[in-house]
């Protein structure tokens with residue numbers, strides 16, 4: 001048996017379909033891999049994707065492409081799905097596992113960018129920066145309407161203290177905020193090391209002036225922040241979501257803002273994306289960005305390189321780093 005030839009043949013025949021925009025620099029490891037054919041087809045409809053995936057050996061996506069059971073079942077040759085980013089909630093993992101398709105992601109490459117975006121959104125929310133800029137562009141010089149609040153000496157509640165949550169905690173301490181976090185895996189020792197407090201979810205939401213969520217979206221975290229949880233919060237609390245739409249119940253958030261319970265919300269992610277024409281966007285207390293948490297040159301290069309390398313490793317018969 002000539003394993004070298006078999007391996008070479010496997011690599012030579014690999015068609016890699018890229019269905020979301022990925023950084024060109026990040027694709028370099030794939031372009032340099034011998035015998036790999038890259039097919040870049042972004043912006044496909046679900047029907048177009050089902051067709052395009054038929055011949056693919058690998059599929060590389062960001063968060064836009066929905067890799068549904070239908071897509072996976074249409075993909076006769078598919079061996080690996082690469083997610084250039086963290087969240088794999090756009091991939092039907094059960095269907096992939098049933099077909100023996102391995103899913104790899106890039107868990108570290110955008111941590112810093114997402115943490116920076118969270119802090120930027122919290123600051124913009126506290127100081128009404130987007131609203132004031134819009135008003136100025138409309139030719140108004142209104143200094144009374146946009147009086148904000150300071151971050152200093154406020155309590156930030158962090159739900160989910162993983163990679164991004166922990167980076168947000170470090171930066172918030174730099175703003176002289178107190179931090180209290182809830183994460184089922186957070187120990188008192190680690191919290192002490194980080195100089196933050198630890199609480200149950202209800203304790204965290206009750207103590208915080210600002211609440212930011214950083215969990216994955218899964219069955220257990222869908223609508224983790226719901227009407228009951230809003231009722232337990234301080235009056236005038238501010239909410240930030242730069243993790244995943246669906247962790248916060250958007251209807252409950254709308255009601256909590258309308259009632260005055262929540263003073264404002266900064267949202268980067270939504271239950272349905274693209275998110276346009278939603279009533280939350282009509283509320284002056286809501287500021288939003290179109291899922292830009294990881295949209296920096298550095299993060300996009302980094303996640304594409306990480307996932308590209310893992311896919312090359314896979315076709316090279318080496319263990320992947322981030323299954």
Ligand code: NAD
Pocket residue numbers: 086087088107110111114159160161162163164165182183184185214215216217220221242243244268269291292293294295
């Ligand atoms: P991570 O896996 O490092 O951290 C997630 C943390 O959530 C873990 O510590 C885990 O223990 C905790 N957790 C799980 N279930 C929980 C629960 N029920 N309650 C509280 N905590 C719980 O992930 P990460 O890299 O920090 O990413 C966090 C989130 O941010 C993910 O949803 C990811 O998809 C999202 N994200 C968004 C952007 C963006 O562009 N907006 C960019 C990067 C990541």
Ligand code: MLT
Pocket residue numbers: 062063084085086087088110293294295
């Ligand atoms: C992620 O989960 O990594 C983010 O949503 C970033 C992205 O895919 O753009």
